[in-house]
Amino acid sequence: xxxxxxxxxxxxxxxYVRTPGADHGEELDHGLARAALRKVTSGExxxxxxxxxSHIFKxxxxxxxxxxxxxxxxxxxxxxxFDGDLIGLGARKCHTVGAQALKPTTLRCLPVPQLKxxxxxxxxxxxxxxxxxxxxxxxxxxxxxxxxQRRAIERVAFFLQxxxxxxxxxxxxxxxxxxxxxxxxxGDYLGLTLETVSRTLSELRVKGIICxxxxxxxxxxxxxxLNELVDTPIDEDE
Amino acid sequence: xxxxxxxxxxxxxxxYVRTPGADHGEELDHGLARAALRKVTSGExxxxxxxxxSHIFKxxxxxxxxxxxxxxxxxxxxxxxFDGDLIGLGARKCHTVGAQALKPTTLRCLPVPQLKxxxxxxxxxxxxxxxxxxxxxxxxxxxxxxxxQRRAIERVAFFLQxxxxxxxxxxxxxxxxxxxxxxxxxGDYLGLTLETVSRTLSELRVKGIICxxxxxxxxxxxxxxLNELVDTPIDEDE
DNA sequence: CGCTGAGTTGAAAAGATTCAAATTCAGTGG
DNA sequence: CCACTGAATTTGAATCTTTTCAACTCAGCG
Numbered sequence: 001x002x003x004x005x006x007x008x009x010x011x012x013x014x015x016y017v018r019t020p021g022a023d024h025g026e027e028l029d030h031g032l033a034r035a036a037l038r039k040v041t042s043g044e045x046x047x048x049x050x051x052x053x054s055h056i057f058k059x060x061x062x063x064x065x066x067x068x069x070x071x072x073x074x075x076x077x078x079x080x081x082f083d084g085d086l087i088g089l090g091a092r093k094c095h096t097v098g099a100q101a102l103k104p105t106t107l108r109c110l111p112v113p114q115l116k117x118x119x120x121x122x123x124x125x126x127x128x129x130x131x132x133x134x135x136x137x138x139x140x141x142x143x144x145x146x147x148x149q150r151r152a153i154e155r156v157a158f159f160l161q162x163x164x165x166x167x168x169x170x171x172x173x174x175x176x177x178x179x180x181x182x183x184x185x186x187g188d189y190l191g192l193t194l195e196t197v198s199r200t201l202s203e204l205r206v207k208g209i210i211c212x213x214x215x216x217x218x219x220x221x222x223x224x225x226l227n228e229l230v231d232t233p234i235d236e237d238e
Numbered sequence: 239x240x241x242x243x244x245x246x247x248x249x250x251x252x253x254y255v256r257t258p259g260a261d262h263g264e265e266l267d268h269g270l271a272r273a274a275l276r277k278v279t280s281g282e283x284x285x286x287x288x289x290x291x292s293h294i295f296k297x298x299x300x301x302x303x304x305x306x307x308x309x310x311x312x313x314x315x316x317x318x319x320f321d322g323d324l325i326g327l328g329a330r331k332c333h334t335v336g337a338q339a340l341k342p343t344t345l346r347c348l349p350v351p352q353l354k355x356x357x358x359x360x361x362x363x364x365x366x367x368x369x370x371x372x373x374x375x376x377x378x379x380x381x382x383x384x385x386x387q388r389r390a391i392e393r394v395a396f397f398l399q400x401x402x403x404x405x406x407x408x409x410x411x412x413x414x415x416x417x418x419x420x421x422x423x424x425g426d427y428l429g430l431t432l433e434t435v436s437r438t439l440s441e442l443r444v445k446g447i448i449c450x451x452x453x454x455x456x457x458x459x460x461x462x463x464l465n466e467l468v469d470t471p472i473d474e475d476e
Numbered sequence: 477c478g479c480t481g482a483g484t485t486g487a488a489a490a491g492a493t494t495c496a497a498a499t500t501c502a503g504t505g506g
Numbered sequence: 507c508c509a510c511t512g513a514a515t516t517t518g519a520a521t522c523t524t525t526t527c528a529a530c531t532c533a534g535c536g
Contacts (some may be wrong), residue, residue, distance in 0.1 A: 068383060071469055076383045091372035096379075119365070126364035127357070133371045134329035140335075140378040145306060145314045148385050148429030152524070183483065191386030193525060198484055201503060215532095231309055390492070397514065431493060436516055453500085453515060 031115070032058045035108040038100040047088065047097040055109045056088040062105025064182040066097045067188065077189040079139075080181060082166070086164050089129065102180040146230065147191055155190040156200045159230035160210070164220060177218040265360050269353070271298045273346040278339040285326065287321040287336040293347045294326040300343025301418040304335045305426065315427035316375075320404070327367065338420040352466060384468065385429050394438045395467035398448070402458060415456040 014158070037060070040046050046057060049068060064081045078097055081087045087099055119125045146158040160177060168174040179186070183194040201218075204210045209226055211219040220226060257398040275298065278284050284302060302319045316335055320327045326339055329435060357363045384396040398415060418426070421432040428435070439456070442448045447464055449457040458464060 028279065066378075070383075074387065076387060078382070090378075091369040123361040126368055127360065130368045132369060133375060136329075136377045137371060137378060138334065139314055140375060140382065141306075143318070144382050144385075145308075147382075148321055149312065149314060149426075157322060182481095188387075193483085194483085195526080196524060197335065198482095202484075208406055208454065217535095222366040275513095432514090433494080433516080434492060436514095437492095440516070 027118055027125055028115075031118055032108045032110055035110045038107045039185070040105050040107065040111050042105075043104045044100055046099040046101060046105070046107055048187065049097050051090060051095055053090065053093060053095050053112060055111050056086060056115055057099075057110070058086045058108040059083050060106040060108055063102045064099045064105060065102055065181060065185050065189075066099050067096050075188055077185055079143075080185075084167050086132070089132070092184075102185070108145050150197050152190075152200045153203060154229050155192060155203065156186075156197060157209075157226050159186060159190060160218060160220065161177060161226055162224070164226075170178070174222070175220045177220065179216045179218065191205055249427065259332060265363055265367070266354055270346045270348055270358055272327055273348045276345045276347050278343050278345065279423045280339055280341045280343075284337040284339060284341050284343070284345055285333050289333055291326060291328060291331060291333050291350060293349050294324060294353055295337075295348070296346040296347055297321050297323045297325065298344040301340045302337045302343060303419060303423050303427075304337050304338055308334050313426055315423055316428070317381075322408075324370070327370070340423070390428075390430055390434050391441060392436045392467050393430060394424075395434060395447075395464050396460065397428060398423060399443075399464055399468050402461070402464075412457045413461070415458065417456065419432075
């Protein structure tokens with residue numbers, strides 16, 4: 001599509017993949033299980049934008065924000081990574097996004113040469129990586145779809161719905177969402193200011209759709225209403 | 239990253255790849271060269287969203303818009319494809335986007351089973367597809383980056399810059415851009431209304447950055463100013 | 477107990493959309 | 507060849523949404 005090759009100054013977005021329902025293959029998991037553990041403290045970067053992609057990582061625990069920085073200092077959060085997610089994948093030599101821990105986080109680190117070795121030893125792995133990235137792209141398009149032409153309330157609903165589905169997949173309560181990220185991080189992810197995020201959460205609370213126990217703990221009181229916000233972009237009644 | 243696995247109702251975005259500077263490998267090109275030709279008229283769909291992905295296509299001539307449709311009928315254009323671009327790639331069985339011709343277009347059609355055969359015969363092809371998709375993802379992130387948090391004028395500048403770079407790569411005049419798509423298509427691509435796109439082009443004209451010979455022919459009079467709009471999102475002076 | 481950072485809320489301003497009207501253009505049929 | 511029709515585009519004005527700037531609250535911490 002239009003997008004890829006036209007970009008001139010596109011730093012290349014290493015592909016940041018999270019394990020889908022099915023995982024990336026035993027081969028990969030096996031290699032990762034024996035990989036070194038690394039701890040990063042809250043606020044620390046697992047890797048920086050533009051640095052050599054020496055390892056790929058699997059998040060054991062914690063949470064990270066994947067971001068790019070604008071020339072003027074603003075940043076765009078491209079996604080969040082949680083336990084079980086793979087990050088740092090990609091065909092390019094350098095990381096095209098940074099990965100900053102949102103809280104204390106532990107990572108398995110698999111050196112890229114070792115990954116390459118595994119791929120050449122096991123051709124099926126390349127296909128798995130292809131599929132994983134295909135998922136990633138699907139996700140990026142979905143996010144684009146749900147952000148670029150939508151109102152703040154729809155964007156925030158989309159965000160909460162995603163987290164809810166994630167909880168569901170992990171056998172956790174889909175109605176209780178613990179946010180490891182700040183309002184600013186959410187805003188940078190959804191293309192909104194932190195004030196708008198805050199206001200919108202308040203609006204959802206007033207409408208009885210969510211309940212804010214603490215500022216970082218969201219309880220979804222009305223999942224149907226939330227889903228409707230995501231599905232139907234116009235003609236939402238009060 | 240966060241995006242991929244959380245999505246519940248994510249239709250899957252077959253990966254729509256265009257040939258990067260380097261192509262997708264002789265193997266693939268070879269297969270495509272012998273593939274059947276198909277003509278689609280302006281407005282016709284090469285394939286529809288949700289239908290079985292029976293073939294992948296290479297655009298021989300013409301132009302297409304790749305889009306998804308919202309439940310309320312609105313649509314999101316995810317990209318445009320021009321001659322040389324590959325479309326229809328992806329790991330999923332069904333197309334997750336539709337591809338509508340913007341003008342009379344010819345396509346090479348390679349059946350997916352044949353592609354699979356080629357991949358199994360040539361493991362390197364899987365890696366090439368991986369890299370191609372990695373590019374595609376890079377592009378999607380770049381677009382997201384340049385749309386979600388930016389003003390209309392910056393979005394339109396980004397769009398024009400992309401087309402200019404594309405021309406450059408193809409040995410065409412980077413200052414003269416012929417738009418095969420309507421203002422509405424551009425709006426659906428940039429997350430703006432068609433009126434805003436029109437107004438913004440007028441604004442760029444008034445500022446002397448572009449010159450509109452015809453409504454579909456844009457001449458870039460001041461590339462530096464255009465690039466600045468893309469690079470620096472704030473503090474643009476009049 | 478005062479700091480500091482995160483979050484909330486208010487009010488004014490900026491930006492985009494919506495609705496509507498006018499204009500241009502391409503293609504058609506007389 | 508020209509008027510006519512419909513689609514695409516441009517432009518205007520009112521409205522709506524989000525941002526911006528600022529004030530205020532709250533919790534954790536030295």
